[in-house]
Amino acid sequence: MVFYRNSIISDQQGFNRRWYAPNLEAVYLPTHATDVVEAWADVIANKKGSGGELQITGGRHCYENFVYNPKTKFIIDTTGLRDYGYDSRYGYYIDVGYGNWDMYRIFNNVYGLTLPAGSCYSVGLGGHLTGGGYGLLSRLHGLTVDHITAVDIVIQQDSSAPELITASASENPDLYWALRGGGGGNFGIITRYYFSDPPRSPATMYSDAFTFEWRTITSAERLGELLEGFSAYCSIQNDQELWSQFGIFHANHQAAKSISVIFYCFDVPSEGKTGSDYEAFLLDHISAMRRQFGDIAPLSDQPGNVIGHPWHGDTRSVAGPGDGTLRQYTYLEGVQNANGSGPNRFGKYKSAYMNKGFTPDMVEALYAGLTSTPVVGNHVPLDMSQSLCQIDSYGCAINELTADATPIPQRSSIMKLQYQTYWDNASPVGCDNQEQAQGHLDWIKGLYTDVYAVYGGYPNPYEDSSGTVDGCYYN
Ligand SMILES: Cc1cc2nc3c(=O)[nH]c(=O)nc-3n(C[C@H](O)[C@H](O)[C@H](O)COP(=O)(O)OP(=O)(O)OC[C@H]3O[C@@H](n4cnc5c(N)ncnc54)[C@H](O)[C@@H]3O)c2cc1C
Structure with a gap:
């Protein structure tokens, strides 16, 4: 018998504080798959849940308000499965x-x-x-x-x-x-x-991070050189030695004062890629990256902001000790260290897949967006220190499948971008500061539209004869 109860306030909100279901009446709490059948049958029998009134929830992390919105009256919460x-x-x-x-x-x-x-x-x-x-x-x-x-x-x-x-x-x-x-x-x-055949766990995770102070990135050209360096790393798709590395370029807004690059690396004991030789190989590679980036802009000796996904706050928990070694964790410890979702706050996300490096137009637009501060109300500048374009290295094993093998057609991308802007305030549950929210929403929309202006304002592969952009993430 499926458990059913009237909603309480905790049932009404998503992870993102923007998403709230003020008209939620009741929640079904199945603990077995047959309870889900029963719950759904009950919704139908009682003619509840039509026209978007019934929603399903799991971890509540939906980027948009698919679950928590004013239409929602009933939720089947799958937490108990x-x-x-x-x-x-x-x-x-x-x-x-x-x-x-x-x-x-x-x-x-x-x-x-x-x-x-x-x-x-x-x-x-x-x-x-x-x-x-x-x-x-x-x-x-x-x-x-x-x-x-x-x-x-x-x-x-x-x-x-x-x-x-x-x-x-x-x-x-x-x-x-x-x-x-x-x-x-x-x-x-x-x-x-x-x-049927999940991968074996790595034994070890290694990481390193380095940071540039925004005050040294004095032009779009300088930002473009850093992005070119990172795109070049992401473009190396055939060297399987590098597939166990995952690099992230955190192009933070200037208000965050820094830009950070992080490498998470894993050993692969089943392929003999483990132990001191493998560590030496990783260290050589990451050290070369440090030197290469350091030739473009001076590396900072201060911790940099890590405000995207994974969220670390700053680089201190992922940077190597700085004595010619990488930071080392057991696999489980590394997964836990890199599992931050960030504080519960208000946020807006956009995304893009890229098959090639950044064009000069894109760099110009990124630089302009990351150095502009929206002003709202009575000339109040918004706090943009929690806003960024996060650039994840991508592809490699992902690109071994064909575009039609699954509904995810992006099987030749080398980078995945996550544009993020966050804000917070002490509004009661279900409320927000509308001016602040609109300022952030306008900023991220403007940035995104400008970066992809030549493709129609979004990364539309059908408007891109150069094959640079490849759509965006949906879910
Ligand atoms: C902080 C954060 C970090 C993230 N990091 C990553 C990441 O590293 N990699 C990545 O790939 N994605 C990431 N995402 C995106 C995430 O995978 C999606 O937002 C996902 O939909 C969240 O699932 P959920 O169950 O937590 O969310 P929910 O809000 O509960 O559900 C999301 C959507 O899935 C539906 N749904 C939930 N459960 C079921 C079910 N049992 N059957 C059918 N539909 C269901 C809901 O109805 C809703 O439409 C991240 C999102 C956030 C907010």
């Missing part, structure tokens, strides 16, 4: 009630395995995996959806009753294809994911 194990047909399975950190602990500690999923601990598997699920191991092991062998999902077709089915390569294959990247909430209520 928590089982994992091994199935002889489809392999290792895990239920959607878990988040990333639970998944990493279970897969690593119980099986010695892992998935190339996202870094932030609190992101839920329900929405995350069906959206693609990429993270620090994706250059080495592809997207998480590339490893999914089956999905259990409750669907409802025509006017028939909801039913629990399995989608795999042999059962409901079209649905199986769609669920490996088609995004949350589009096809039914997923209850369980299966993986």
Whole structure:
């Protein structure tokens, strides 16, 4: 019997403080897949939930207000679906009630395995995996959806009753294809994911970070040189020795005072890439990157801001000790250290995939956006210190699949960009400072539109004969 109760205020808000469901009446709390069937049948029998009134939630990290909005009256909250194990047909399975950190602990500690999923601990598997699920191991092991062998999902077709089915390569294959990247909430209520051959866990994670002070980046040309250096690193796709590295360029707004570059590196014991020789190889490579970047702009001896995903606050917990060694963690410790989601606050995100480095137009627009401070109300400058364009290295194993293998067609991109702007204030739950919010929203929209102006204001591959941009992330 599925548990059902009136909503409490905690049920009404997403991770992003912008998203709130003021008209939420009740919440279904299934603890088994059959409860999900029952909950959905109850919604239909009582004619509740039409026209977007019923929503599904997992980890609540949706970038947009798909779940928490004024239309929502009923939520099926999948938090209580928590089982994992091994199935002889489809392999290792895990239920959607878990988040990333639970998944990493279970897969690593119980099986010695892992998935190339996202870094932030609190992101839920329900929405995350069906959206693609990429993270620090994706250059080495592809997207998480590339490893999914089956999905259990409750669907409802025509006017028939909801039913629990399995989608795999042999059962409901079209649905199986769609669920490996088609995004949350589009096809039914997923209850369980299966993986036949997840990668073995690394033993060790290494990291290093270096920082440039914004005051030394005095022109768009200088920023362009740094971006060119990072794009050149991302362009090296054929050298498999580098696939276990994940570089992130945090192009922070000037108000943050610094720009940071971080490398997260993993050993691969199953391929013999481990131990002191491997460490020496990594150190050589990262040291060369340091020198190369240091020739463009002076490296700072101060910690730099790390305000995107993963969120660290600043570089101190990921920078090497600065004595010619990298920072070293056990794999589990490294995953935990890099799993920050950042404070709960207001935020807006945009994204873009890129197949090639930045054009001069893009660099100009980025420089202009990252050095401009919106002014609202009575000449009040906004605090932009939590705003950035985060540039993740991408591709490698991800690009081993063809564009039509899954609903995620970006299989030749070398970088994935996440534009982010955050703000906070002491408004009561469900409220925001509208001027402050609008200032941030206008800023990020303006930046994004300007960067992709020649393609129509967004990274539209159909308007790009040069093949530089490749669409954006949806989920
Ligand atoms: C701080 C932060 C960090 C992130 N980091 C990463 C990252 O490193 N890598 C990455 O790939 N993505 C990342 N994301 C994006 C994230 O994967 C998506 O936003 C994802 O949809 C969140 O899933 P959720 O279950 O937490 O969210 P929810 O808000 O609960 O759900 C998101 C969407 O999925 C639907 N959904 C939820 N559960 C189910 C289910 N069981 N069946 C069907 N539909 C369901 C919801 O209805 C909604 O439409 C991040 C997002 C945030 C906010």
